[in-house]
Amino acid sequence: MKQLAIFSLVFLFVGGCTKFGKNMTVKGRVLNPITGEKIPNAPLIMYRSTLDYPSGKKKVKETKTDSEGYFEISKASLSKCYLTCNVTEVGDYYPIGWEKKDDIPLFDAFTISIKKGKTMHADYYAVPYGELKISIHNVNCQGANDTLIYKRSYVSLNGISVFQPFTLTGCYDNDGVFAKVPSGEYLVEWTVIRNGTSNDYTHIVSVPANGQAYYNIDY
Structure with missing residues (x-):
């Protein structure tokens, strides 16, 4: 009975995370769309809206592009999350923003509204x-x-x-x-x-x- 109770608790916990804290993933590349040139080490920040900070945002995950400009960022969250790229931190770039595609919900040109329970593919554009x-x-x-x-x-x-x-x-x-x-x-x-x-x-x-x-x- 004790083992059954523990199993039930584990099942409820996993089920609760799957149901309420859905995983969200974005994969893509940061690049110059004219030349195809990669932009390595560009920071990508996932955040959620909150009233606890003056900026109204709380960072929940951060990653950087690899040597070929590729990135993958993933997080399980109960809240709606967004993704931005700070390409100007790695060079003197003019940020164009996320590639506009029908399956990518943009909050604005520079911010993705991430879908819960989905793996999204999006590229971020910038030119020197x-x-x-x-x-x-x-x-x-x-x-x-x-x-x-x-x-x-x-x-x-x-x-x-x-x-x-x-x-x-x-x-x-x-x-x-x-x-x-x-x-x-x-x-x-x-x-x-x-x-x-x-x-x-x-x-x-x-x-x-x-x-x-x-x-x-x-x-």
């Missing part, structure tokens, strides 16, 4: 920064009505907006300065309006990871 300098010179100025409309868009990945277009007038002349931007390819577009005539131009500028790119516009 580089520097870009655009120099603009009106070398054929006809007066104050000369106009240049400048646009720049990031074309290596969809959904990243890193620059606002602007309009220049008159005899503009500026060498520009290097600015920190996500590495990758940019579509540079500009329109010159002079004496009632409009001309459009385009060019692809590649910014290397941790390097510099320079482009000059003479109009």
Whole structure:
């Protein structure tokens, strides 16, 4: 009878954990989605919401990516949990966030809402920064009505907006300065309006990871 009672208690404990404290697992990789370059040693933190901390979050598990950028994190929990990645702790990266897939419930672009009792597969994206300098010179100025409309868009990945277009007038002349931007390819577009005539131009500028790119516009 004593052994039966102990077995019953163990059964109830295991059954209770299975029923109420379901295991949750996330597997994936942290990488540069443009080049496929791995990002090792990136910290991934699983946390739950709580009123016990000023931040409203309590860390329940942490891991890091291996030498190939892969990770696996698992935890049995009664509470709803979330997963984030602090890729900026291991390098100068522009964080893009989790890959958007139908079976991955995102709390926001940088946070996964983990499913209880499930093994999820999710990749986190980030690209290194580089520097870009655009120099603009009106070398054929006809007066104050000369106009240049400048646009720049990031074309290596969809959904990243890193620059606002602007309009220049008159005899503009500026060498520009290097600015920190996500590495990758940019579509540079500009329109010159002079004496009632409009001309459009385009060019692809590649910014290397941790390097510099320079482009000059003479109009």
